Amino acid sequence: MxxxxxxxxxxxxxxxxxxxxxxxxxxxxxxxxxxxxxxxxxxxxxxxxxxxxxxxxxxxxxxxxxxxxxxxxxxxxxxxxxxxxxxxxxxxxxxxxxxxxxxxxxxxxxxxxxxxxxxxxxxxxxxxxxxxxxxxxxxxxxxxxxxxxxxxxxxxxxxxxxxxxxxxxxxxxxxxxxxxxxxxxxxxxxxxxxxxxxxxxxxxxxxxxxxxxxxxxxxxxxxxxxxxxxxxxxxxxxxxxxxxxxxxxxxxxxxxxxxxxxxxxxxxxxxxxxxxxxxxxxxxxxxxxxxxxxxxxxxxxxxxxxxxxxxxxxxxxxxxxxxxxxAQIPIKDDPKANDAVMExxxxxxxxxxxxxxxxxxxxxxxxxxxxxxxxxxxxxxxxxxxxxxxxxxxxxxxLLSSRVPGKITDEGVRSNISTSLAYTSAWIGGNGCIPLNYLMEDAATAEITRVQLWQWVKYNSRLDSGQYVTAEYVEKLIDEVAPGVKGIFAGVKEENLKIAVEYLKGQIKREWPSEFLTSDLMGHLAIADGVEAKWQKSAL
Missing domain, CATH: 3.20.20.360 (Malate synthase, domain 3)
Known part of the structure; x- marks a missing residue:
């Protein structure tokens, strides 16, 4: 020692x-x-x-x-x-x-x-x-x-x-x-x-x-x-x-x-x-x-x-x-789609x-x-x-120009939610790199989904359909999307998905987003590793 x-x-x-x-x-x-x-x-x-x-x-x-x-x-x-x-x-x-x-x-x-x-x-x-x-x-x-x-x-x-x-x-x-x-x-x-x-x-x-x-x-x-x-x-x-x-x-x-x-x-x-x-x-x-x-x-x-x-x-x-x-990965069962992605x-x-x-x-x-x-x-x-x-x-x-062609869409909100929930659940379970929709998602891409959802709620952004992105709207979609997360990534455990849902719901309502989801959720890994409470930061 x-x-x-x-x-x-x-x-x-x-x-x-x-x-x-x-x-x-x-x-x-x-x-x-x-x-x-x-x-x-x-x-x-x-x-x-x-x-x-x-x-x-x-x-x-x-x-x-x-x-x-x-x-x-x-x-x-x-x-x-x-x-x-x-x-x-x-x-x-x-x-x-x-x-x-x-x-x-x-x-x-x-x-x-x-x-x-x-x-x-x-x-x-x-x-x-x-x-x-x-x-x-x-x-x-x-x-x-x-x-x-x-x-x-x-x-x-x-x-x-x-x-x-x-x-x-x-x-x-x-x-x-x-x-x-x-x-x-x-x-x-x-x-x-x-x-x-x-x-x-x-x-x-x-x-x-x-x-x-x-x-x-x-x-x-x-x-x-x-x-x-x-x-x-x-x-x-x-x-x-x-x-x-x-x-x-x-x-x-x-x-x-x-x-x-x-x-x-x-x-x-x-x-x-x-x-x-x-x-x-x-x-x-x-x-x-x-x-x-x-x-x-x-x-x-x-x-x-x-x-x-x-x-x-x-x-x-x-x-x-x-x-x-x-971040793309090959699509093995669809040659035409694979050719388009590889291009x-x-x-x-x-x-x-x-x-x-x-x-x-x-x-x-x-x-x-x-x-x-x-x-x-x-x-x-x-x-x-x-x-x-x-x-x-x-x-x-x-370097600060926000001129980005594109729209905020219902599909984009749902995609962010599913990626955030799937990745966060996997991370808590010990997996930090997962394939989703023929992309290899890691903490960086999951972080974009989290802060985009926060940003859209914070500034009451509007979808291309005219719908305002409110906390209530996003929470409703989280509840809709969550049951299907296991279908897009089979390694998700129910208890970890529940933590991910509560974490994301909490994040979209904060005054400012947390600095890093990995810092927020490290306590869950520490608990699983048998670390005493006095050495853990709170597991959010």
Whole structure:
């Protein structure tokens, strides 16, 4: 046992004994004692910033850091081994089957996700760490259901996404305080695997989610330097790609790269979370009301401006500008419908490569062929850093434009409700990534559905039929839609669906939407894991 460290879970098993060793816990304790006060101060700063925006303060580029943006001479680190060519990246949770299939998919990299596509039960988190450890050491082969799963000779390069700064890990306390979910995921993976990865010609590579300010990137950089020193590794060995998936972060892109410049491997267009953040951060702005989710595409003005500015920023600093997720999955029983969906994927990837992106994301191995063909045809080298996009001129107003063609429809409201209920129910049950209507839905897409419903009720929006979107109208539709949720996703349990219904009904009537459904509902996972009440945040 490590002094001051307690594990609050009844789920002690072999996987836990492999990764939650005394020396690893001592490292986590060192991270906590060094950085927890800074993390908490940055979370308070987020709340203070939101109050300013609610009061009418504008979103804009920070005049105090104008010198960083205007200085042309600084660049980020050159690509690390295995990250020179990232034309197709596959993402998904860290269960054993997914890890093998993703590493064997033919994609250049695999982002193993402890965040939006994972439900953070303690079993999922700890077994996920074991699976990644075994994959790195080529000890992951197994058999299940009469099928053999064996790692290929040349698997994809592994990148790990830890949870965001806002999430606590209630199953582990240090000095009587919950540990950071971010540092739990990062710390265990780094401590057990960093040296082994370098020995095998790669390195400890990460995707960093949900940041809102460059000081949050500075905290990650400090964590990286501390961690490398702790195990005796050269500084700069770690590499991190930052997901630009919050509205405040798009005004901090140059500064985020600057803070991480010795560890940076680029930025990514986290398109779904970005839409969620656009609504949530502008919650007090009636002019920011958006139409049905399906109409908020990458070609609408505020999304197009965000993409063009990100590519310009990355290539100016000589790092990768990664494209967004193709959430579509193949339709096996309808060739005609499948062809139409796959053509949408092809056009989306064509848009990205022609805009100057250096790679893109997919969620299903069968999409790899399409994405790879598009990037192979139009990106002849390993990347497109040479495409500087000096033609791009993006002002704050361009990033805030709410001119989005489309309508709010009864179908859109119902679709949001069914997605929200199905995903929330699945997440509480331990599944963070579910197929719905031939789309792979994760926490980001579920968050859009939640805050859109809130926004439409808050501002008494009107449907194309003339019907006002009131709390009573949405509650009525929730009651109508809920019984059919099991029909669209068979893994839903009745008790979890009931929690999801009550949660969504509560959300649409709040003055302001909750920051994250994952924070709100973490208490349910903690209870299931056997965590005592005093360590739980209230399960809403």
């Amino acid at each position: 490590v002094s001051g460290v307690q594990i609050h879970s009844k789920l002690a098993d072999k996987a836990q004994s492999i990764v939650l060793t005394d020396d690893a816990l001592a490292f986590l304790a060192a991270l906590h004692r060094t950085f927890e006060s800074t993390r908490q101060s940055l979370l308070v700063a987020r709340e203070e910033a939101q109050r300013r925006w609610d009061s009418g303060a504008p979103f804009d580029f920070n005049p105090e850091t104008a010198n960083i943006r205007s200085e042309p001479s600084w660049h980020c680190a050159p690509p690390a081994p295995g990250l020179e060519d990232r034309r197709v990246e596959i993402t998904g949770p860290t269960d054993r089957k997914m890890v093998v299939n993703a590493l064997n998919s033919g994609a250049k990299t695999f982002m193993a996700d402890f965040e939006d596509s994972s439900s953070p039960t303690f079993t999922n988190l700890v077994s996920g760490q074991v699976n990644l450890r075994d994959a790195i050491r080529r000890e992951i082969d197994f058999e299940a259901g009469g099928k053999s799963y064996k790692l290929s000779e040349k698997p994809a390069v592994l990148i790990v996404r830890p949870r965001g700064w806002h999430l606590d890990e209630p199953r582990l306390t240090i000095d009587n305080a919950p540990f950071s979910g971010s540092l739990f995921d990062f710390g265990l993976y780094f401590y057990h695997n960093a040296k082994e990865l370098v020995k095998r010609g790669s390195g400890p590579y990460f995707y960093l989610p949900k940041m809102e300010h460059y000081l949050e990137a500075r905290l990650w950089n400090d964590v990286f330097n501390f961690s490398q020193s702790y195990i005796g590794m050269s500084h700069g060995t770690i590499r991190a790609t930052v997901l630009i998936e919050t509205l405040p972060a798009v005004f901090n892109m140059e500064e985020i790269l600057f803070e991480l410049r010795t560890h940076s491997s680029g930025l990514n267009c986290g398109r779904w979370d970005y839409i969620f953040s656009f609504i949530k951060k502008r919650r007090a702005d009636r002019s920011a009301v958006l139409p049905d989710r399906k109409d908020v595409t990458m070609t609408v003005p505020f999304m197009d401006s965000y993409v063009r500015l990100l590519i310009q920023t990355c290539h100016r600093r000589k790092v990768a500008a990664m494209g967004g997720m193709a 949408k994927v092809r056009q989306d990837k064509l848009r990205e490569v022609l805009a100057g992106h250096d790679g893109t994301w997919i969620a299903h191995p069968l999409i790899n062929k399409i994405a790879l063909e598009v990037f192979n045809e139009h990106m002849l080298g390993p990347n497109q850093y040479h495409i500087r996009r000096e033609d791009v001129k993006v002002a704050a107003a361009d």
